[in-house]
Amino acid sequence: MTNFKLTPQQISDYHRDGYLIVKKFLSDEEANKLYTIAIEDDTMKKHAFDLNDQAGKKTKLSLWYTPGNDTYGLLTKSKRMVESADQLMDGDASVCHFHSKLMQKEPKVGGAWEWHQDYGYWYKNEFLFPEQMLSIMIAITEANKENGCMQVIKGSHKMGRIEHGFAGEQVGASQHYVDLALKTMELVYVELQPGDALFFHSNTLHRSAANLSNNSRWSLISVYNRSSNIPYNEPSGSSTVPLETVPDEAMLEWQGDGLGDESNFLVKEKDQALK
Numbered sequence: 001m002t003n004f005k006l007t008p009q010q011i012s013d014y015h016r017d018g019y020l021i022v023k024k025f026l027s028d029e030e031a032n033k034l035y036t037i038a039i040e041d042d043t044m045k046k047h048a049f050d051l052n053d054q055a056g057k058k059t060k061l062s063l064w065y066t067p068g069n070d071t072y073g074l075l076t077k078s079k080r081m082v083e084s085a086d087q088l089m090d091g092d093a094s095v096c097h098f099h100s101k102l103m104q105k106e107p108k109v110g111g112a113w114e115w116h117q118d119y120g121y122w123y124k125n126e127f128l129f130p131e132q133m134l135s136i137m138i139a140i141t142e143a144n145k146e147n148g149c150m151q152v153i154k155g156s157h158k159m160g161r162i163e164h165g166f167a168g169e170q171v172g173a174s175q176h177y178v179d180l181a182l183k184t185m186e187l188v189y190v191e192l193q194p195g196d197a198l199f200f201h202s203n204t205l206h207r208s209a210a211n212l213s214n215n216s217r218w219s220l221i222s223v224y225n226r227s228s229n230i231p232y233n234e235p236s237g238s239s240t241v242p243l244e245t246v247p248d249e250a251m252l253e254w255q256g257d258g259l260g261d262e263s264n265f266l267v268k269e270k271d272q273a274l275k
């Protein structure tokens with residue numbers, strides 16, 4: 001999808017619901033390239049780590065801060081990603097990249113993500129403005145109920161930040177408030193095809209169940225921030241460096257392949273909670 005621009009209706013849906021699904025955000029050719037690179041990428045494998053959920057099931061991910069001229073970086077910096085983030089985030093300072101993650105939920109073993117708001121994590125990094133942050137998830141494989149697709153509580157971003165504590169090696173939202181939210185708002189299973197995108201607000205409550213199916217569930221999640229939203233407790237620095245966009249065609253037409261070691265990967269310490 002080139003020359004992509006969110007419509008006024010999509011923008012208002014995002015603000016009402018706290019998320020937005022865009023089908024076929026990537027073409028089949030782009031989605032195939034992303035899939036092939038992801039499964040063959042040795043650098044990514046080398047930097048992947050496991051994160052335990054509350055039941056001790058492991059979910060695998062790699063997280064990096066600096067988007068390069070590899071396929072993931074070219075997608076992250078593409079006009080359609082950066083300008084969509086710009087259309088949806090509050091403020092008008094430059095759009096920056098906080099981090100990207102390759103989520104690798106393997107068949108039968110891929111663990112759950114507990115209910116949380118991303119800003120439950122990022123508040124601890126001392127970002128002050130949740131409206132100036134958002135995530136874009138791109139499905140690399142099909143995501144459905146069976147393989148543990150994302151679940152969101154529609155409209156929950158309007159609750160503002162709720163308390164979070166630790167849940168396994170993850171950060172989890174107060175169950176009491178999650179229960180109240182579920183009594184009040186709709187639970188939506190975000191089933192996606194490869195190349196579909198999910199945009200979600202940093203205060204949208206979301207989770208995903210363990211992958212008990214025979215199929216992998218892989219996705220790329222890129223997090224954007226405005227340069228005006230300074231994290232006072234975050235050493236990576238990436239989140240306030242303005243992005244230089246590249247054309248949407250770059251991920252297919254430029255040389256880009258897998259990630260290089262210079263991408264500044266997060267190295268998880270033993271038992272360290274994420275983010």
Ligand SMILES: O=C(O)CCC(=O)C(=O)O
Pocket residue numbers: 103113118148149150206207208219221
């Ligand atoms: O990919 C998933 O299943 C959930 C990821 C998630 O909750 C997150 O990255 O905040």
